[in-house]
Amino acid sequence: MEGFRVLEIKKSVFENNDREADKLREQLKKEKTFLLNLMSSPGSGKTSTLKATIAALKDELRIGVMEADIDSDVDAKTIAETGARVIQLHTGGMCHLDAGMTKQGLDGLGTENIDLAILENVGNLVCPAEFDTGAVKNAMILSVPEGHDKPLKYPLMFSICDVLLINKIDVMPYFDFDLEKCREYTTRLNPKIKIIPISARTGEGIDEWTAWLRAQVREWNA
Amino acid sequence: MEGFRVLEIKKSVFENNDREADKLREQLKKEKTFLLNLMSSPGSGKTSTLKATIAALKDELRIGVMEADIDSDVDAKTIAETGARVIQLHTGGMCHLDAGMTKQGLDGLGTENIDLAILENVGNLVCPAEFDTGAVKNAMILSVPEGHDKPLKYPLMFSICDVLLINKIDVMPYFDFDLEKCREYTTRLNPKIKIIPISARTGEGIDEWTAWLRAQVREWNA
Numbered sequence: 001m002e003g004f005r006v007l008e009i010k011k012s013v014f015e016n017n018d019r020e021a022d023k024l025r026e027q028l029k030k031e032k033t034f035l036l037n038l039m040s041s042p043g044s045g046k047t048s049t050l051k052a053t054i055a056a057l058k059d060e061l062r063i064g065v066m067e068a069d070i071d072s073d074v075d076a077k078t079i080a081e082t083g084a085r086v087i088q089l090h091t092g093g094m095c096h097l098d099a100g101m102t103k104q105g106l107d108g109l110g111t112e113n114i115d116l117a118i119l120e121n122v123g124n125l126v127c128p129a130e131f132d133t134g135a136v137k138n139a140m141i142l143s144v145p146e147g148h149d150k151p152l153k154y155p156l157m158f159s160i161c162d163v164l165l166i167n168k169i170d171v172m173p174y175f176d177f178d179l180e181k182c183r184e185y186t187t188r189l190n191p192k193i194k195i196i197p198i199s200a201r202t203g204e205g206i207d208e209w210t211a212w213l214r215a216q217v218r219e220w221n222a
Numbered sequence: 223m224e225g226f227r228v229l230e231i232k233k234s235v236f237e238n239n240d241r242e243a244d245k246l247r248e249q250l251k252k253e254k255t256f257l258l259n260l261m262s263s264p265g266s267g268k269t270s271t272l273k274a275t276i277a278a279l280k281d282e283l284r285i286g287v288m289e290a291d292i293d294s295d296v297d298a299k300t301i302a303e304t305g306a307r308v309i310q311l312h313t314g315g316m317c318h319l320d321a322g323m324t325k326q327g328l329d330g331l332g333t334e335n336i337d338l339a340i341l342e343n344v345g346n347l348v349c350p351a352e353f354d355t356g357a358v359k360n361a362m363i364l365s366v367p368e369g370h371d372k373p374l375k376y377p378l379m380f381s382i383c384d385v386l387l388i389n390k391i392d393v394m395p396y397f398d399f400d401l402e403k404c405r406e407y408t409t410r411l412n413p414k415i416k417i418i419p420i421s422a423r424t425g426e427g428i429d430e431w432t433a434w435l436r437a438q439v440r441e442w443n444a
Contacts, residue, residue: 041263041264041265041345041368042263042347042368042375042376043263043365043367043368043369043372044368069375070348070375070376070377070378071375071376071377072371072374072375072377074371074375075375093348093378095317095346095348095349122348123263123347123375123376124317124346124347124348125264125345125346126292126315126317126344126345126346126349127317127346127348127349143265143367145265145365145367145368145390145393146263146264146265146266146367147265149294149296150264150265152293152294152296153264153291153292153293153296153297153345154264154292154293154345155293155294156292156315168367171367171393171396171397174393174396175393
C-alpha cells in the first residue's frame with residue numbers, strides 16, 4: 001500500500017477563475033486552512049524543498065500536500081515517506097492548475113484537520129503564473145543552475161509571487177550565478193517579494209524559510 | 223546598434239496547426255532550409271548549446287536563429303555576438319510557438335541563404351510539445367541538475383523529440399543524476415530517440431551532436 005491516491009482532475013467549467021479563487025480563499029479562511037501554491041521550472045527542487053519544509057514544521061502544523069503532474073506519481077511517493085497526508089493530482093496534459101482544479105484537489109485531499117495545505121504546481125514558469133489557484137500565498141523556487149537572468153524572461157511569475165526561494169546554493173561555486181543581479185531583476189518587478197537563498201540538500205536557509213511560512217500560517221489561521 | 227531586431231509575433235489564426243506545419247515543411251524543403259526546433263526547461267542551457275553549435279558549424283553552414291521568449295532580448299544579444307543571423311521573437315505571454323507563429327518568425331528572419339534555421343522555443347517542457355512548429359527535427363535539452371526522472375513527468379516532450387541532449391555533464395559529480403535510468407525512462411517512451419550527453423561549457427559531446435545535426439541538414443538540403 002502506497003499511502004496516497006491518484007486523482008485525475010478535470011478541466012474547470014467556471015468562466016471567471018478570479019471569482020472562484022476568491023470563493024476558495026473564503027472557504028479556506030473559515031476552515032482555518034492555509035494554502036500555499038508552490039511553483040518553479042521542472043527540476044528546481046520543489047519536492048526536496050517540501051520534504052525539508054515538512055520535516056521542520058510537522059510537529060507544530062498538520063500538513064497536507066497536493067502533488068500536481070501531467071503524469072507519474074514519483075513526487076507523491078517521495079512525500080508519502082515523510083508521513084504527511086498527500087494526494088497525487090494528474091492534470092491530463094494541462095500545463096497549470098486553476099482555482100476549480102485546485103478545489104478538486106483539496107476535496108480529494110480533505111482539508112479537515114489540515115493547518116497548512118501545499119499545492120506543488122506543474123513544473124512550468126509560464127502558465128501557472130496566469131491562474132489564481134485560490135492560494136493564500138504564492139511561492140516560487142529558482143535554482144542556481146537555471147541562471148540569474150530568469151526574472152527577465154519570465155517576468156509574470158516573479159511578479160505574482162510573495163516569496164522567492166533561490167535553491168541549490170550549495171552548488172553556487174560550480175555555476176555563474178550572480179545573486180545580487182537576481183535580487184535586482186526580481187525586486188525591480190516586485191519590490192515587496194521576500195527572497196530567501198536556500199539549499200534543500202544541506203538545509204541552509206530552511207530555518208528562515210519555515211519561519212516566514214509559519215508566521216503566514218499562524219496569521220491566516222488565527 | 224545591436225545586430226538583431228525584435229518581432230512581436232501574433233497568435234495564429236489557423237484552425238488546423240498540423241496542416242500549417244506540413245505546408246511550412248514543404249516550403250522549407252523547396253528553399254533548402256532545415257529547421258530545428260530546440261526545446262527545454264528554463265535554464266537548461268539552450269542558448270549556451272546554440273553558441274557551441276554555431277561555433278562548430280558556422281564555417282560550413284549558413285545559420286539563422288530565432289530566439290523566442292515571453293519578454294527580454296538577452297538571448298538574441300548573446301547569439302548576435304557569434305555573428306549568426308538572429309531575430310528575437312516575443313510571444314506576448316504565449317507559452318509555446320505553433321506553425322503559424324514559427325512562419326512569422328522565419329519571415330522576419332529571412333530564410334534566403336540560410337541552410338540551418340534554429341528555433342529556440344519558450345523554456346517549457348509542457349506546451350511546446352503539443353504544437354508541431356513545422357520543424358524538420360525536434361531537439362530537447364535536459365540538464366543534469368533537473369534530475370533523471372523528468373521523462374516520467376513530462377512524457378509527451380520526450381516522446382516527440384528526435385534527439386535528447388543531456389547537458390551540464392561537467393557538474394555530474396555534484397548531483398544525484400543517474401544517466402542509465404534517464405536513458406531507460408526515455409527510450410521506453412521513445413525507442414528511436416538519439417541521446418547525446420554534452421557539456422556546452424566544456425565542449426564535451428559537442429562533436430557528436432554537431433555531427434548528427436550536420437548529417438540531418440545535408441540530407442534535407444540535398
